Amino acid sequence: MLTAAQEKQRHQLYAQTVASMSDQLATVTVPAALFAALGWGLDEMERTYAATPAKVRATVACRAGCAHCCSTAVDVQAHEVFFAAEFIQNNFTPADLSSVIERTAFHRSQRQGLGANARSQLNSPCPLLRDGRCSIYAGRPEACRAHHSNNAAACAAHATDPSIPIAKNYIPALRARMFAVMLGMDEALESAGYDDRSYDFGSALHEALTNSLCLVRWMRRQPAFPESCLTPPLE
Numbered sequence: 001m002l003t004a005a006q007e008k009q010r011h012q013l014y015a016q017t018v019a020s021m022s023d024q025l026a027t028v029t030v031p032a033a034l035f036a037a038l039g040w041g042l043d044e045m046e047r048t049y050a051a052t053p054a055k056v057r058a059t060v061a062c063r064a065g066c067a068h069c070c071s072t073a074v075d076v077q078a079h080e081v082f083f084a085a086e087f088i089q090n091n092f093t094p095a096d097l098s099s100v101i102e103r104t105a106f107h108r109s110q111r112q113g114l115g116a117n118a119r120s121q122l123n124s125p126c127p128l129l130r131d132g133r134c135s136i137y138a139g140r141p142e143a144c145r146a147h148h149s150n151n152a153a154a155c156a157a158h159a160t161d162p163s164i165p166i167a168k169n170y171i172p173a174l175r176a177r178m179f180a181v182m183l184g185m186d187e188a189l190e191s192a193g194y195d196d197r198s199y200d201f202g203s204a205l206h207e208a209l210t211n212s213l214c215l216v217r218w219m220r221r222q223p224a225f226p227e228s229c230l231t232p233p234l235e
């Protein structure tokens, strides 16, 4: 439950993010400018976390090397996939790039044809997780940035058995702020006509890393990735 002041802040954060992101998108004509706008939005999530009251941040149990949440399904929109792909192409060695293409291909093959329930039960580590850490931390998707828990043991139990709920371990005062920025970014991109479909992160990332036409389609406001990369509908 949020206080009235927290609710007000949530609305302000959302409105500010939509306005700032929309301003930046209005002048975009080339991919580099679009990546700069996306970078602003994702940095805004980090700034919002840093500006959250210290007593709220003190309840966060997440620590480097704790990766229980990185075995759950990650749903994204196309812009998050392209931002991650750009990060990989700019920062990974050719050998590491080949390796991530191989792991995302396997991830994708595991999910082909699965319904929502079977996908959520798969419980396999994200293909970007290396030695217990996110290998694309500065380029990670919005859901990864917005996820915080106040109980690492509960996350570990959920990772072992996905039927164990984790929602009660979310931190409402922090989650509301992070989601306000995340949804503000998404709203600005959707209003500007960019693909707003929900994709499985690992599957769409494999497509982005192996098919340069995806970015062309996205810049033209067309669906970026094939239907086979979509998040399956809830059953």
Ligand code: SF4
Residues within 6 Å of the ligand: 069, 070, 071, 074, 126, 127, 128, 129, 130, 133, 134, 135, 136, 137, 140, 141, 144
């Ligand atoms: S992208 Fe990084 S933070 Fe997100 S699930 Fe994968 S390894 Fe974890």
